[in-house]
Amino acid sequence: MLEWNNVLALQGDNNGHTPLHFAATTVPGNQKIRSQVLKANAEALYQPDHNGSFPVHMAASVGATSVVSEFIENTPNCAGLRDARKMTFLHVAVDNKKISTVSYACKNGTLSWIFNMQDKNGNTAVHLAAQAGSVKIFCCLFRNRQVQLNLTNKKGETPLDIAYQNIPKGLHAYMHSEARILSLLQYAGAKRGIRHQDYLEKNNIVQKNQGEIDEMGKVKDAPQSLCIGSVLIATVTFGAAFAMPGGYRADDHTNGGTPTLAGRYGFDAFTLANGLAFTCSTMATISLMSSGSPIRHPRSRIEHLRIAYYLMSVSVTSLVAAFALATYTILAPLAHKTAIGLCILSSLILLY
Structure with a gap:
């Protein structure tokens, strides 16, 4: 059918999902299907659905690391594709806590150009990792020297600000993953956002007092x-x-x-x-x-x-x-x- 009409590779369903979107989310046995679709019409890799997600985003969202690798090896530029939220596949993988995909991206030196890309809220992948509170995912990014730790989002927050705000209050707060992320950032010399410095310091007094009341x-x-x-x-x-x-x-x-x-x-x-x-x-x-x-x-x-x-x-x-x-x-x-x-x-x- 693709030989007869290769435009079919770009046809989407009610949600805008093309055949390559579906083939990207299920790994076993679909490698040949993906190859045939891309061979018939390479533009399928650049066809978004109604949410602005490309096939590489779909693969990252389900942790299909081999599919992400396959797409990037065939077409390196697809790594920088952004969805409606201006997220790259790395943002999506972090947001969905897919550690294998994040690990693959961080170990691939050719992908360093996307590490510090910001979504529509100004968040980089490390911002989202600090927000998610996953130590393993955060460490994948933290170990990579190409990842910048002091970029601010549109709220003026650095990853350190986000980690600080996410610390749960209580007797054993230091045992939570958020506290470990904060410790790693402080150890690396990460800085707070200039705009939020005064706000956080004032807020810290209120939170500290409230925290003491809750603890008592x-x-x-x-x-x-x-x-x-x-x-x-x-x-x-x-x-x-x-x-x-x-x-x-x-x-x-x-x-x-x-x-x-x-x-x-x-x-x-x-x-x-x-x-x-x-x-x-x-x-x-x-x-x-x-x-x-x-x-x-x-x-x-x-x-x-x-x-x-x-x-x-x-x-x-x-x-x-x-x-x-x-x-x-x-x-x-x-x-x-x-x-x-x-x-x-x-x-x-x-x-x-």
Whole structure:
């Protein structure tokens, strides 16, 4: 049909999608179709749909990296095509979080001329990466020296401004991907936009005050539920210390009253894990009590709550380990496979 009428390659449906648009979004088995369409009419690669998206944009939006590579190798200029939002395929890949396509573009030295192109809002690909909050995608761009980190968009914002504004407020904000992106930009010496410098500094005071109010609300509510968990773990581990697995030797025995399994590697490991769980849960309880005390400074209360979170995670891990070790020590001599199976099941708790 294309040999009979190659204009068919440019015909679109109700959305303006041409055959090449469809062939670009599905990789397996469509390489020959794309080749035939382009051979019949190379202009199909430059035919936009009703949203202004070209086939290379469609491929980038679904992460079809091999298709993007195919288009660019055949027609290098198509890399600079822009859709209705003035976005290149790199913008689209970042916007849709398609890391393989972004990685391909950043490793291809011939594409450096599109790295700093700006869309209709003045955003470069690195602006969008900071907005998306994806560390992997951001790092692909960040590692490339051709990418400029201090360009401003139409709002006067640099990537550093966007990363700064996207930092979530809360006790563990530093653990979020947005915080890591901000740290990378600061480490590289990225600058803020001149227009937004004063605005951000003024806004920061308001956000900081509001953030402190929100954090204190969390500090007030969090200890109530966490304290129940820490006390329960302390109670269970305290009881386990006097109800050892395997029971105790009879009083008429040489070592009467001592645990029958004492001396075994599994039992010794159990006692250590149980002791660690008890210690950490008790310390977590004390920290939670301190974090809930109104006579303490707010920052001190927040710090005690953070310590309690850490101690609770250690105590839960130790409690699971103690259960697995006790089960294995008791069952291993007679039902080794069952003991191993229960240990594996217990470890799944740590993956939650």
